[in-house]
Amino acid sequence: MALSKNAGGARRWVDDVLGVATLIGMVVALWLIFIYTPVELVQGAVQKVFYIHLASIWNAYLSFFIVFVASILYLRRPSAAKDRLARAWAEIGVVFTTITLISGAIWGKPIWGTYWSWDPRLTTTLLLWIIYVVYLMLRGFVGDPERGRRYAAIVGIIGFIDVPIVHMSVRWWRTLHPDPIVARAEGPDLPMSMWYTVLYCIVVFTVLALFLVRQRLHIDELRETLLDLRMTAR
Amino acid sequence: MKLTLQQVLAIVQKDLTVEMRARDLLVLMLTFAVLSLVIFYLALDLWGPVVQRVGPGLLWLTITFAAMLGMGRTFVREYERGTLAGLLLAPIDRGALFIGKLVANLLFLFTMEAVTLPMFALLFGLPVLRPSVLLITALGTLGLAILGTIFSAMAAHSRAREALLPLLLLPTTVPIIIGAVQATSNAISGAADGPPWLGLLIAFDVIFLTLAYLLFEYAIEG
Numbered sequence: 001m002a003l004s005k006n007a008g009g010a011r012r013w014v015d016d017v018l019g020v021a022t023l024i025g026m027v028v029a030l031w032l033i034f035i036y037t038p039v040e041l042v043q044g045a046v047q048k049v050f051y052i053h054l055a056s057i058w059n060a061y062l063s064f065f066i067v068f069v070a071s072i073l074y075l076r077r078p079s080a081a082k083d084r085l086a087r088a089w090a091e092i093g094v095v096f097t098t099i100t101l102i103s104g105a106i107w108g109k110p111i112w113g114t115y116w117s118w119d120p121r122l123t124t125t126l127l128l129w130i131i132y133v134v135y136l137m138l139r140g141f142v143g144d145p146e147r148g149r150r151y152a153a154i155v156g157i158i159g160f161i162d163v164p165i166v167h168m169s170v171r172w173w174r175t176l177h178p179d180p181i182v183a184r185a186e187g188p189d190l191p192m193s194m195w196y197t198v199l200y201c202i203v204v205f206t207v208l209a210l211f212l213v214r215q216r217l218h219i220d221e222l223r224e225t226l227l228d229l230r231m232t233a234r
Numbered sequence: 235m236k237l238t239l240q241q242v243l244a245i246v247q248k249d250l251t252v253e254m255r256a257r258d259l260l261v262l263m264l265t266f267a268v269l270s271l272v273i274f275y276l277a278l279d280l281w282g283p284v285v286q287r288v289g290p291g292l293l294w295l296t297i298t299f300a301a302m303l304g305m306g307r308t309f310v311r312e313y314e315r316g317t318l319a320g321l322l323l324a325p326i327d328r329g330a331l332f333i334g335k336l337v338a339n340l341l342f343l344f345t346m347e348a349v350t351l352p353m354f355a356l357l358f359g360l361p362v363l364r365p366s367v368l369l370i371t372a373l374g375t376l377g378l379a380i381l382g383t384i385f386s387a388m389a390a391h392s393r394a395r396e397a398l399l400p401l402l403l404l405p406t407t408v409p410i411i412i413g414a415v416q417a418t419s420n421a422i423s424g425a426a427d428g429p430p431w432l433g434l435l436i437a438f439d440v441i442f443l444t445l446a447y448l449l450f451e452y453a454i455e456g
Contacts, residue, residue: 075452127405134401143393151388154449155402158381161445162406165438169409172429173416 015218018211025204032197049107051197055205056099057125063093063209064132064160071156074149083149086156087139088216090132092209097129120171127166131159238330245326245334246341249308253342259311260345263304267350270296271357280358289360290418294411296350297371298378298404301343305382306399308339309390318390318454328451332383339379347371366421373435374414377442381407384446387453409438 033051040047070086104122105115116122135155142148190198253259274280274292312318321331351371355362362371381403389398417431 075449127408131405134405137401138392138398141392141394141398142388144391147391150452150455151392154384154388154452157449158406158445161441162409165409165441169412169434169438172434173412 011214011218015211015214018207018214022204022208022211025207029197029201029204032200037193037197038191043111046107046110049103051201053100053103053107054198055201056096056103058202059096059205059209060093060100060128062206063089063096064128064163067093067132067135067156068160071153071160074153075157078146078149080149083152084217084220085213086153087136088213088220090135090156091216092212094129094132094136095212096205096209097125097132101125101129118174120167120174123170124163124167128163131155131162135159238327241326241330242334242337245321245331246337249335249338250341252311259304259307259342262307263300263342263346264349266303267296267300267346268353270299271350271354275357285358285360286423289354289358290415290422292358293351293354293360293362293418294374294415296354297343297347297375298407298411300346300350301375301378301382302399302403303396304342304346305339305379305386306389306396308335308342309386310395313390322454328454329447331454332447332450335387336379336383339383340376343375343379344372347375360422362418362422364421367418370414370417370421370432370435373432373439374410374417377410377414377435377439378403378407380439380442380446381410384450384453387450410435410442413438 029051033048037048037051039045066089067086070082070089074082074086101122104125108117109115135152138152138155139145139148142151271292274296278284278288278292280288280292309318312321351362351368354360361367382399385402385406386396386399388402389396392398413431413435416428417435420426420428420431
C-alpha cells in the first residue's frame with residue numbers, strides 16, 4: 001500500500017536509477033573481476049567465481065534477515081504491505097541462494113575435485129535453500145490468504161533463527177569426520193585489489209537485489225489492481 | 235499460575251481420554267515404527283559392523299517419522315471434529331494450550347518409544363535401553379515434539395493437511411536429529427570425545443521451546 005501512494009512518477013524515477021545503476025555497476029564488476037584483479041596463482045581463473053559467490057550469499061543472508069524482521073513486524077501488526085515485502089525478499093533470497101550453490105559447485109569441481117561435498121557450509125546453505133523454498137510454497141498450501149500470510153511469517157522467524165543453529169550443529173558434527181580435501185575458500189592473505197573487488201561486488205549485488213525486489217513488489221501491485229478491476233467488472 | 239496449570243492438565247487429560255477411547259493414534263505410530271525398522275533392515279541389509287555405525291541414525295529416523303505421522307494426526311483429528319474451534323472459544327490461555335498439547339504429544343511419543351526402543355534393541359542387538367540413551371531419547375523427543383506441535387497445528391489448518399508437516403519439520407529439526415544421533419552413538423560406543431551433544435540438545439530444546447511458545451498463538455488463531 002505504501003508504494004501505491006506515491007504511484008507513477010516518483011517510483012518510476014527510483015526504479016530507473018536503480019536499474020541504470022545496476023547495469024553500469026555490473027559492467028564495472030565484470031571488468032574488476034576479469035581484468036583488474038590478478039589471476040589467483042594456485043586456483044587459476046576459476047577463483048573469479050568467488051566474487052559472485054560471496055556477493056550472492058551476502059544478498060541471500062540480507063534477504064532472509066529482512067524476511068525475518070518483516071515477519072516479526074507482520075505478526076505484531078498485520079498488513080498486506082509487510083507480507084508482500086517479506087515474500088519479495090524471500091524470493092530474491094532463494095534466487096541468490098541458488099546462485100551461491102551453483103557458483104560454489106562450479107568452483108568446487110576443479111578445486112575439490114567434486115561438485116558437491118558435505119562441508120558444513122554447503123550443507124547449511126542447502127538446508128537454508130530448502131527452508132525458504134518451503135516458505136514460498138506455504139501460502140499456496142494453506143488456502144486462506146490471511147492464514148497463509150500469518151503462517152509464512154512464523155516460518156520466516158523460525159527459519160531464520162534455525163539457520164545458525166543448523167550451521168553450528170552441522171559443524172560440530174563434522175569435526176568428528178574431518179574431510180581432508182576441504183580447503184578454506186580464501187587464501188590467508190588477499191591482495192588489496194581482490195578485497196576491493198569483493199566489497200564492490202557486494203555493493204552492486206545489493207543494488208541489484210533492491211532493484212529486483214522493487215520490480216517484484218510492482219508486479220504484485222499490478223496483479224492486485226487487476227484482481228480489483230475484475231471484481232468491479234463483475 | 236495455578237489456573238494455568240489446571241488448564242494445561244485439562245488439555246492433557248482431554249487428549250489422553252480421546253486417545254484411550256479411540257487408540258488409533260498409538261496403534262498407527264507403533265505399527266509404523268516397527269514396520270520402518272523391518273523395512274530398513276531389508277533395504278540396507280543390516281548386520282554386524284554396519285549396525286554399529288548406522289544403528290543410531292536408523293533409530294532416530296524411525297522415531298522422527300513415526301512422531302511426524304502421529305503428531306500430524308492429533309490436530310487434524312481435532313480440526314475435523316471441530317474440537318479445535320471449541321478449544322479456541324474456551325477461556326484458555328494460548329500458552330497453556332500449547333504446553334498442554336506439547337505434553338500430550340510427548341506422552342504419546344514416549345509411549346511409542348517405550349515399545350520401539352526394546353524392539354530396536356531386540357532386532358538389531360544394540361544396547362539402547364541404557365539410562366544415558368533413555369535420557370537422550372527424552373531430550374530429542376522433546377525437541378521433535380516442540381516443533382511438531384506448532385507445525386502440526388499449522389499443517390492441520392492448511393489445504394495440504396499432514397503433507398505439509400514433513401516439509402516444515404524436517405529441515406528445521408536437523409539440529410535435534412544430528413544431536414540425538416551423535417549422542418546416542420557416543421552413548422552406545424562409550425566414546426567421550428567430540429562436542430557435548432547432551433548439553434547441545436538441551437540448548438536446542440530451550441531455543442525451540444521459547445520460539446514455539448511465543449509463536450503458537452499465531453499458528454492456532456482463527
